[in-house]
Amino acid sequence: MKWINKKTGKEYHELAEIINTTNSHDGEVMTVYTDGVQTFARENTEFEEKFTCQFEQEYMHGTDENGETDLQMLLLNEIIDDITDLGTLGFSQSDIELLLDIVKYLTILIHKGAEEGYYLKNAYRTLKSINKDIPEIEQKIVSLIKTIEYETK
Numbered sequence: 001m002k003w004i005n006k007k008t009g010k011e012y013h014e015l016a017e018i019i020n021t022t023n024s025h026d027g028e029v030m031t032v033y034t035d036g037v038q039t040f041a042r043e044n045t046e047f048e049e050k051f052t053c054q055f056e057q058e059y060m061h062g063t064d065e066n067g068e069t070d071l072q073m074l075l076l077n078e079i080i081d082d083i084t085d086l087g088t089l090g091f092s093q094s095d096i097e098l099l100l101d102i103v104k105y106l107t108i109l110i111h112k113g114a115e116e117g118y119y120l121k122n123a124y125r126t127l128k129s130i131n132k133d134i135p136e137i138e139q140k141i142v143s144l145i146k147t148i149e150y151e152t153k
Contacts, residue, residue, distance in 0.1 A: 003051040
């Protein structure tokens with residue numbers, strides 16, 4: 001998956017998530033990524049703060065790398081459209097940003113699967129922290145998470 005450094009605009013590719021087992025940081029989830037020359041590791045939450053996910057164009061159109069329909073990405077696109085409409089309905093910028101964080105977690109889950117428990121927990125936790133009642137979007141998000149969990153089993 002491609003990630004863009006928010007400060008520099010430089011493109012990186014995520015290679016893996018690992019568990020830090022050094023004494024002072026034992027159990028901490030880390031992201032391993034590369035710029036094509038060097039390989040780096042950064043604590044997961046810090047990585048997500050400093051980088052933004054660059055969606056692959058074919059996935060944004062609801063197809064996979066073979067050109068076949070990807071129903072999860074179609075539903076995710078529908079969720080993104082719904083979130084975009086919330087700005088005109090008086091939703092706060094902070095609630096919209098929380099929903100976009102959920103989109104980021106869902107995108108990672110679609111590509112990596114539900115075994116990525118860190119993202120799964122964050123998607124649910126973030127959904128619960130939103131201040132306004134959004135049953136239609138919430139239902140779509142929960143439905144998408146459940147399909148990801150089901151496919152991973």
